[in-house]
Every structure is written in structure tokens, then in C-alpha cells.
Amino acid sequence: MILAAEKPVQESVTAAVWIGFAMMCVGMFMAVLDVQVVVTSLATIQRALNIPQEQMSWIQTAYLIAEIISIPLTGFFTRVLTMRWLFVVAVSAFTLASIMCALSGSFSTLIAFRIVQGFAGGTLIPAVFSAIFLLFPVRLQPLATMIAGALAVLAPTVGPVVGGWITQTYSWHWLFLINVVPGIIAALVAAVSLPKGQASFDQLRLLDVTSLVLGAVALAALEIAIKEAPERGWTSPLAAGLLGLCLVTALGFVFRVLRSPRPLVDLRTFRDRNFSIGCLFSFVLGMGLFGSIYLMPVFLAYVRAHNALEIGMIMLVTGVAQLAVAPIAVFLVRRIDERLLTAFGFLLFAIGLGLSSGQTKATDFDEMFWPQVVRGSAIMFCILPPTQLALGHLAKTAIADASGLFNLMRNLGGAIGIAIIDTVIYTRAPEHARTLVSRLAAGDLDAVKLLGIPPDALGSALLDPEKQAMLAPLVDKVAFVDAVNDAWALVALTTLAALVVIPWARSTPRP
Secondary structure (H helix, E strand, C coil): CCECCCCCCCCCCCHHHHHHHHHHHHHHHHHHHHHHHHHCCHHHHHHHHCCCHHHCCHHHHHHHHHHHHHHHHHHHHHHHHHHHHHHHHHHHHHHHHHHHHHHCCCHHHHHHHHHHHHHHHHHHHHHHHHHHHHHCCHHHHHHHHHHHHHHHHHHHHHHHHHHHHHHHHCCCCHHHHCCHHHHHHHHHHHHHHCCCCCCCHHHHHHCCHHHHHHHHHHHHHHHHHHHHHHHHCCCCHHHHHHHHHHHHHHHHHHHHHHHCCCCCCCHHHHHCHHHHHHHHHHHHHHHHHHHHHHHHHHHHHHCCCCCHHHHHHHHHHHHHHHHHHHHHHHHHHCCCCHHHHHHHHHHHHHHHHHHHHHCCCCCCHHHHHHHHHHHHHHHHHHHHHHHHHHHCCECHHHHHHHHHHHHHHHHHHHHHHHHHHHHHHHHHHHHHHHHHHHHHHCCCHHHHHHHCCCHHHCCCCCCCHHHHHHHHHHHHHHHHHHHHHHHHHHHHHHHHHHHHHHHHCCCCCCC
16 A cells, blocks of 8 residues: 555656646745745834734744644645646645735734745645655656755755845835745646646545644644743643643544544555654754754854844855755765665764854854855755655655655654754753853853953952943853753754664665
């Protein structure tokens, strides 16, 4: 049932198929980019729409919740609409919602259309990874995966640059309006170039609404819980209640879909060992990838006081390194066992993460250059081999559901990874600050150097409230840097630990 048994895809691929696939990649790029460009202008949108400070984050959270709910439903939508019309409908809805977001005159209207935008955008990502294995023969799948993977990872890298430039040059409305022209072109071209299929609207009558509600509530509760838990505490009533709700509804969802003859999402694919291991690596990659994309702007903005455009330019190093190594990764994935390449990629990625765990408050572009080069060089080896490992051997009928689950793991890894990073920063920074104050009180000259003040300027600073207040920002900044380093180290160790499952993966036939 799981192993591929259907007639293989034709060895020759027409130009129309490549053009249609390119349009799908454009749609996916828009959906991923949209999250990052909006981050740079949250403060601007807040002032324009008079949004309370404590509610501002919902502009992003609403999008992410809708996205994470729709990703695993991509398989069901594909069965109903076919791959071609699913993409056309999704990218059209995403484009229309983008227009309405730009025209929003109130917070509630913006949130409503961000939900629509996120739900439509969520299906675009797994649809592309499904298309890789449904449209292309085995020999071309690594190339198609490289194209999709490069764009999926490049979007968050260039997002701060694009968002910062738009914010400084135009108005916040253009953060959404930049999606309009590419969206219209992608929808029109894909409608005539992607292969035709037979829609099955009868599937709608078989929709398990209970499973849909249970799954949506579980994912939404998890997303909100991991957003609130770092600041409120994981054992706070809100976080604990949401996590409990997530657990109960998730168990109910799993129970229903496993017993259903026509499940909303086919979780039985997890019985396949390689698919499960591939999903684990997708989850860990999400932690490291989104975690690094989160940690760098936080550090550069707070410690180095860079603006959004400057941060984006510094972070471009990762994207350039990734694109430079991508052809090499495609060449090797056709010739070397996916397990070896996966191990190499995640080992290199862990090293790149670990190289960032020794930052100081003077760290800037030069010190961040080589860690970014190492991480960027590893990314395609963390995408291509695990994708082949997880999806390359599955039956065509299982691809759509499996792709949704595989991409969901990466998004969940990113969301949970950022929550863990925030927790580390919230908890470790005060501890580092107290340790630093104790060292200063003991007259530790190394601690004085960390603050960047002359040794003879300390004097009785800790006994003088005025001098304590003067030193507090310096202490807080150094403590924050140490907490960020702890987060880098934790993500690096997690990435390294994932390698222990490699021996359990099965070998797959070489193309």
C-alpha cells in the first residue's frame, strides 16, 4: 500500500510541466516570504490601524495558525480538486486575501483576511513537494526538489531585506500588494500548463467534519500555547490548559482517522520507517532553520541596533551559500545513499549552529560570516536527502497526504523551536545577569571587561544605586548575549542528536 506500485511517471517531461511546476514554486515562495516581510513592519501596521501593543503579534499568529491547519489537509484537497485546480484555487485565494489585507482599515478585518491568506498559503507548500514525485521521473526528482527547497529556504532569508526595503521606501500596504502580480500570473499559467486530472467532488460528502474540527483545535491550541508559554511559563494556567486541550483533541483526531476507511489524513504512512525518520529530520531542520532565522535578527536588532534592511543584508550570506552548494547537492544525491548525505548535512548544520554559540556583544557581520556559510552549505543536504528518504519510495496515491505531514513536521519544528529558544532566553538571561553582578561585586576584572568599561571605573558601583542603574543596561545586554548563545548551543545539540536514528533508516534503490 505504501511502496510505489503504480505505473512510473514518463521519463520525458514537457516544457509545459516544467512551466507549471515553476508557477507552483512561485506560489510557494510567496506564501513563505509573506510571513517574513510582514514581521519587519508590525510596528508600522500597529500605528496605522491603532492596534493595542499586546495584540500586535496576532497579525502573525493568525496567519501561522491557519497555515498549520491547512498543511495536513492538502492531501484531501488534492483528491477533491486535483493538483492543478488545488493550486489555482489556493494561489487565487491567497492573492485575493493579500489585496484585502492591504485594503484593511481595522484590526479585525486584517486578522480575518490574514486567516484566509494563511489557510490558502499553507496548501501551496506541500502541493509543490507532492508535484515533485507526481510530475517527474526519479532521475529528475532531485533537481525539482532542489528548486523547491532552495526557494522555500531562500524566502525567509531574503524576507527581512524585502520587508525592510518596502517599509523604508513605500507603505505597509505594499507588503501584501507585492503578491498580486505574481499570484495572477501563477494562477493563469498553471491553469493551462499543469496536467489535467479528474476532480472528485463526491469526496466532499465523505468529509469527516469531526476529525477536521479535532485536528484544527489541536493544532491551533498548540500554536497559541507555544506562543504564550515562554513569557507566561509552561505551567501557567493558560499554557497548561491549551496544551491539555491539544493533547485531548489530538488523541481524538488520531483515534478517528486510524479507524476511518477514508481518513481525512492518512496517518498510517507513519508505519513506513523511512517516512517517519524523514519526518523527524524535517522537524529538526525546522527547529534549526527557523530558530537561526529568528535568533539572528533578535541579536542584531537588540545588541547591534541594526535596522531591518541592514539585518537582511547581513543574513543574505546564508542564502548565497545555499544557492552556491545546491547544484553539488543535486549531483551527489543521485549517486550517494540518502542516509550518508543526510548524516553529512545535519552534522555540518549542527557545526554551523554551534559556531554561533560563542558570540559577544561586539559580534557583527564579520563574525557571523563563516557560521552562515557553514549553515548555508548544509541546508540543501538537510532538504534533498531527507525528502527523498521520506517520499521518494511512496505510492503516488500516498504522496499528497505524506507531503502534507512531512511539511507539517518542519513547520511544527520551527514553531516549537522558537518557543524553546524564547524560553531559554527568558529564563537564562536573568540568571546570567545575577552571575555577572556577583562577579562584579567580587571585583572580577574579566567581568568588567565583558561590560566594556575601564577597570578603575567600577569602584563602588554595586554599592551606589546611581551607578547600579547606570550599569544595568550593560549587564542586561551581556546577559542577553549569553542567553542567546545558550539557545544556539541547545539547537546545535538537538540537531546533532537527531543523527542517532540514521542507522534505522532503510536503504533505497539508487536512480
